[in-house]
Amino acid sequence: MPRPRTPLLDRGRIRAAALAAVDRDGLAGLSMRRLAADLGVQAPSLYSHYRTKDELLADVADDIVSAVDVGDFAADWVGGLRTWARSYRAALAAHPNLVPVHAAGPARRAAALERADAVHGGLVGAGWPPRYATMIGASTKYLVLGAAMSSFARGFEDDVQVYLDRYPHLDQAHRLREHAEEIDADSFELALDAFLRGLAELHARVRV
Amino acid sequence: MPRPRTPLLDRGRIRAAALAAVDRDGLAGLSMRRLAADLGVQAPSLYSHYRTKDELLADVADDIVSAVDVGDFAADWVGGLRTWARSYRAALAAHPNLVPVHAAGPARRAAALERADAVHGGLVGAGWPPRYATMIGASTKYLVLGAAMSSFARGFEDDVQVYLDRYPHLDQAHRLREHAEEIDADSFELALDAFLRGLAELHARVRV
């Protein structure tokens, strides 16, 4: 096979194909060989563009985080946090199989670091002591990552018999799956609302 | 090799070795071959006791969940939630590499289902409508799983140079790692406190 005039691959095409494969087959279902096959090349060709599979996945995750909105801290910090959390959760929930990669932290991923920087700056600018800004950033991330990854509703089986008899309070649990998306979204909104409400109370006390 | 008088393996020993291996090498580092070697047998021997690696991991996860305390709902639901969330987070954080397995949901794991049942019953018994009880259970699980898995503080590098210049508000981020445990624990307490405070406000409104 002669080397083609224009390269067969580039990093963008590899990322797009990897994301599609992870959405389709799950994180465990992604292999460099299958990904290469999707792109019409052999597996080792990928290593001309990405040094490892992990580096590729980190880059895919950073693409997704680019859609997260941290621009609402100017007016008030509660609104800034709410916009951040909602857009963060929406971005992650669109590709739930990739959430474990986000969980690894920003480390050296540029888009993720820019967001962490903006959130911290927004909170400190609103009067939160740096230590609290760190904790609030962490807390919100816990909520978003937990919500995006764990899909409470999808964690139950839809077979009634599994829960009947032994778990009296779970007699409706088999119905969770069919409304999973709605329940997960509503649960996240409830959690965010309660959390921000509690934070606002705390804010008054911390400023003195 | 003759078959020994007493079996070399049993499910309990396999689970204990698997948990130790996951704590040591991470979830990705666990292989049935290495696990078998740790136990002094060949890999296929494991399949006389567990049908698949996934089934083994689900069982290990269920062992861990057995330590979670859901017995505090009798007096008041806020205290019940707090005890549940704290003991849940502590149990998971003791084996953070295993959190993705917990994230898969209770499904058919007995200990996990008993806890889900008790939490739902406790909340409904305290006057929450079933729909809210579901959402509160989900919300709390988001917080716990997110906190146990993502370790906000460990997500940053401890090299100063990585963040300097480009991310002005992250100028202290390289210090996060050395206080990671404390920061993660405090952040979780802050989140739980704010969340419960907000829920208490909501409770008053929902009961009318």
Add this chain to the structure above:
DNA sequence: ACCTGAACACCGTTCAAGT
């Protein structure tokens, strides 16, 4: 019933060779 060696169909990654 429980354990073994051999085998099947996979992995991520490296490397010398081709253009």
Add this chain to the structure above:
DNA sequence: ACCTGAACACCGTTCAAGT
């Protein structure tokens, strides 16, 4: 510079054979 085939050191799981 980019892609290839071959190879290395692994995987989870199955299965016939042993006791």
